Amino acid sequence: MKISLRSKTISGVAVIEAILLVILIVTAVSFMTRIVDEMLVNRAKTTADLFATTTKDAVLSYDLASLEVFAEELMSNPDIAYVRVKNQNGQVLTQRGKPEDLARPFIADISLMEVQDGIFDAQALIKQGDFTYGQIELGISIQNTQKAIAKVRNWSISIALLELLLVGLFSFLLGSYLTRQLSLLRAGSKRVREAIKTGDFNDVNVSVKGSDELSELAVSFNKLIDSLKKELALNAEQKQELQILNENLEAKVIARTQALSEKNNDLLNANREIKETQQQLLQAEKMASVGQLAAGVAHEINNPIGFINSNLLTLKDYVSAYQLIIYETEQLCESKADELNTKLDNLKNLLAKENVEFINEDINDLLSESNEGLQRVTEIVSGLKLFSRVDSDEMQPFNVNECIKTTLNMVKNELKYACDIKMDLGTLPKIPMNVGKISQVLTNILINAAHAIKATDKFGLVTISTQLDQEDILIKISDTGTGIPESAKAKLFNPFFTTKEEGEGTGLGLSISIGIVTEHGGTIDIESECDEGATFIIRLPMGIQNIQETL
DSSP states (O other), rough: OOOOOOHHHHHHHHHHHHHHHHHHHHHHHHHHHHHHHHHHHHHHHHHHHHHHHHHHHHTTTTOHHHHHHHHHHHTTTTTTEEEEEETSSSSEEEEEEOOHHHOOOOOOOSSSSGSSSEEEEEEEEEEEEEEEEEEEEEEEEEEEHHHHHHHHHHHHHHHHHHHHHHHHHHHHHHHHHHHHHHHHHHHHHHHHHHHHHHHOOOOOOOOOOOOSSSHHHHHHHHHHHHTTOOOHHHHHHEEEEEEEHHHOOOOHHHHHHHHHOOOHHHHHHHHHHHHHHHHHHHHHHHHHHHHHHHHHHHHHHHHHHHHHHHHHHHHHHHHHHHHHHHHHHHHHOOOOOHHHHHHHHHHHHHHHHTTHHHHHHHHHHHHHHHHHHHHHHHHHHHHHHHHGGGOOOOEEEEOOOHHHHHHHHHHHHHHHTEEEEEEOOOOOEEEEEHHHHEEEEEEHHHHHHHHHTTTSSSOOEEEEEEETTTTTTEEEEOSSSSSSOOOOOOOOSTTTSSSSOTTTTEEEEEEHHHHHHTTTTOOEEEEEEETTTTTEEEEESSSSOOTTTTT
């Protein structure tokens, strides 16, 4: 069976396009599913760990009322299906959720593909040191996640089908054009044979449309015929052909411009959806940072609160002693002459018993220690207020040294078991900056330094220095950790890239940090050798002129 050129063109282009679109759809859906899976796993682990930290004190003290409140607060999240708190013997201390969800046997899920019942199950241990006091079991509904994946898949398929339809139409028009040109040339050759016999060359020329090889063949054919005609007729026909070519070219330019405009709109829509997804990932990383700091901040606050409470109990005993002394003194003042000696002896005995001299000396120490503890709590709360500005776009004059000190107060508990801190802070002016965001950059780098030092199994050192460099402020943070491999330096600031073990990092911390510093008109450089630690150099301009519109 004879197959026409048009059919070959249509079928060939359609098959190639179909294969490419299938590959594109499968790749896009797989990539989106993998990203959503990683986000769900990280979110479930972070939520379970954070809730375990929140409920640890209540479990240790068997405070069921607090556990009920914590469970109710967690269930206020719309996608939390259930939560259950058990003690070390497996006894349920509290649980919330639908009865059918709580009645299900608990099996922790590892990935989204394993979920068969529409709920992603996760757990976390409630530990104090090496001893486990209980565990958290919770479930996250994946209904919205599945809807989002289905929406992306349907959207991709719809666009692919539309593009396949447009390619088929284009192939049909292209095949029709090619065969039409060949037919015109074949008909023209027949008319030439007749014209040679009759000598009448009118209506012998074939029409020319386009500027491709077939059109060039048609032009050559017409030139061959025109060479037999008179010079004036030849000039007129050539002018007419040129006009036709210009008209066809303008029509094609308009059509292609419209097609490019449609493609550009599709790209803008896709870019908007990618940006929305990126914002969700950034928010997830911010919540992970807050969760990472929560336990350390609680520990840092509990220490001063503990000895303040102890001092208050001692002061309460001292006040009771003073009240008793005042009472005996009043009795002495009101006593009669015959009772004066007895009352005076009672007062002396009481003064000797209560050791008033020691109380007078100890009270000042107790008040001084309590004041220092309250000052420590005030500093920590001030740091929390600073870190809470991470979602704000406010720019204000601030001293980088003060930002470093406040950030160290926030991450102190994360660092003190891994390394010593050495600071060499120069004299700096205030510069316009988003304090919360710069604090987040410092937090990410300092915590990464602590993790790198812990990986060496040695107690290390983190050195922080600041200095002026012409019109810039330099912040250098050096550690004695494992260092950064040469192969990883180029990808270190890429989203989702991490050198940590699986499950220990999202790969977004440094990506967010470079974005924040770039928004401030600055840069981040790295100096590192394997097994010799790393140095992060942050450069911030003192007068920011090129801050992005987002600020």
